[in-house]
Amino acid sequence: TASDALALSIGEKAGIDLPYMMQLTGKSEQQLVDELKGVIFVDPMQKTPDGAPIYHTADAYLSGNVRQKLAIAKLAAESNPSLRINVQALEQIQPKDLEASEIAVRLGATWIAPSIIKQFADELVDAPMISRRLVDVHYVPYTGVWNISGKSNTGGNIKATVTYGTNRANFYHIL
Template sequence: MAIVMEQKGTLDTNTLAQVMGVTPQVARERLLAARSTDPETGDEYPLVFEPHNGGDLVPAADYLSGNVRARLEEAQALAADDSRFDINVQQLEAVLPPDITPGEIDAPMGAAWLGGDIVQAFLRDKLNSDTVRVSYQGGSLWKVDAPDGVKKAGSPPGSGAPTTTRRSSSPKRSSPTAASASPTGTRPERRTSMRTRRPRPRRRPTS
């Protein structure tokens, strides 16, 4: 089985027959009857499953994963007419995850999987206006269109138009005068040094 999966990527019936040295029908029947044991629980489970479309056998790891709920519905419909699919139904029911309640589903505003129509219905109900239009732009971008009157009605009290604060590109340099200003805000007095000159004695005229 591992050799065929490595060579073909699927459980090709003819290749299985060549590896096992039997006919394709016998190879198929032997694999469907084979069982593996869970080392922790001791439970046995099939190695492969009969496909719903009549193609190659499906490994258990692939068959019992993914959208098992939808696969179970298909298997139940097939088992109603073909008992070969009873084992499929039993194993799918064993791995079926429990249902969750609506209260356990977290739907944050802005989640892409909600869709624009759901967000639009929510905003129209909250703002009591059918003029609100919402569209999903992709990624984390949403576009909401509404008249100004509706926007103001939906704004919290005291909120005005958004303002943008612009930062200057270069820091403001302080002038030397401001840097040397006193804590009181007044400019300190400038001290100057004055040198006094001695008066020179006058010369008396000679006769």
């Protein structure tokens, strides 16, 4: 069957090899594709060097950046109606949009720019101008290390030394 041929193709060829599957089943490419609708999907962005479509399993196609894949599939379906099955499948698995209250960001997340963390720190402790100029936040992506330079320069800021820290370990040391 087409399903058996797909399983063998994935096991033996590590992917969807339609000529191999045609050889196993004696069926045409179109027959195999029709029987495997919803199990395999044509990739609208990729073609083989000879211009033939490239197919992916549902697991592979319906994962990753599915929002981008949906946008691509919708555009492709306008000129190729056979790709509507891609659009339908991708629409069914779209993740729900998160509300702002559902998003939690931890201080030190690597995708937050050091300038944003510095701005947060300066605004939280209402840092005086001298501290804003002398204290800086650095991140080294190669090592994953965060560093704050000039962290001893609080300018006598009460929020940095009492509210969010102590005289021995001010806010910038704790940050």
